[in-house]
Amino acid sequence: ELKVEQNPLFLSMQEGKNYTIYCNYSTTSDRLYWYRQDPGKSLESLFVLLSNGAVKQEGRLMASLDTKARLSTLHITAAVHDLSATYFCAVGTSGTYKYIFGTGTRLKVLA
Amino acid sequence: GAVVSQHPSWVICKSGTSVKIECRSLDFQATTMFWYRQFPKQSLMLMATSNEGSKATYEQGVEKDKFLINHASLTLSTLTVTSAHPEDSSFYICSAEPGTGAGYTFGSGTRLTVV
Numbered sequence: 001e002l003k004v005e006q007n008p009l010f011l012s013m014q015e016g017k018n019y020t021i022y023c024n025y026s027t028t029s030d031r032l033y034w035y036r037q038d039p040g041k042s043l044e045s046l047f048v049l050l051s052n053g054a055v056k057q058e059g060r061l062m063a064s065l066d067t068k069a070r071l072s073t074l075h076i077t078a079a080v081h082d083l084s085a086t087y088f089c090a091v092g093t094s095g096t097y098k099y100i101f102g103t104g105t106r107l108k109v110l111a
Numbered sequence: 112g113a114v115v116s117q118h119p120s121w122v123i124c125k126s127g128t129s130v131k132i133e134c135r136s137l138d139f140q141a142t143t144m145f146w147y148r149q150f151p152k153q154s155l156m157l158m159a160t161s162n163e164g165s166k167a168t169y170e171q172g173v174e175k176d177k178f179l180i181n182h183a184s185l186t187l188s189t190l191t192v193t194s195a196h197p198e199d200s201s202f203y204i205c206s207a208e209p210g211t212g213a214g215y216t217f218g219s220g221t222r223l224t225v226v
Contacts, residue, residue, distance in 0.1 A: 035217075041219075043155075043204070043206075043217040045217075047214075048212065088155070097143050100157065
């Protein structure tokens with residue numbers, strides 16, 4: 001059974017600082033997604049990672065995937081308040097359309 | 112871009128009544144849709160996979176008779192919470208994959224409160 005863990009669960013950081021969120025998963029997967037969720041809202045797609053070594057960047061966020069280590073990272077560069085949200089990784093189950101969400105990381109960027 | 116429309120956004124109902132939630136893919140066809148449930152400050156839990164023209168596939172521990180799913184067309188899936196109770200109060204979200212390579216698209220979610 002595929003299990004997905006994120007850490008940290010909570011992250012409070014100062015504006016301008018850098019930090020990394022980690023997503024570990026337990027079995028082989030062929031795709032990994034990162035999403036953002038604002039309070040009371042649905043999910044917004046950030047990145048889709050489909051192969052080992054994939055790296056994608058959008059603004060202050062950069063995501064990478066290491067399929068051998070079963071690890072994805074979401075790196076935040078020079079955080080700003082607008083990045084405050086909950087971030088989820090979701091890992092696809094090989095051979096199916098299903099994907100399992102990580103525990104989520106609640107990020108709060110302090111001014 | 113691909114849009115998944117979900118209605119209603121919120122609903123309050125009395126215990127024992129049933130509530131239907133609709134999920135529509137507006138500009139693409141979706142043979143498969145997913146229904147998730149999210150409790151406050153928790154992650155999303157996959158409830159079931161909705162398959163167009165066939166029975167839904169439920170995750171372990173999800174009561175299929177309580178959470179009825181119908182996927183009657185390529186653009187519409189519905190989730191009916193039958194005989195709702197306060198413990199069914201939650202945020203329900205649907206999603207579908209539009210085939211654009213940008214990942215799954217989520218509906219806006221439905222906040223259900225059972226009183």
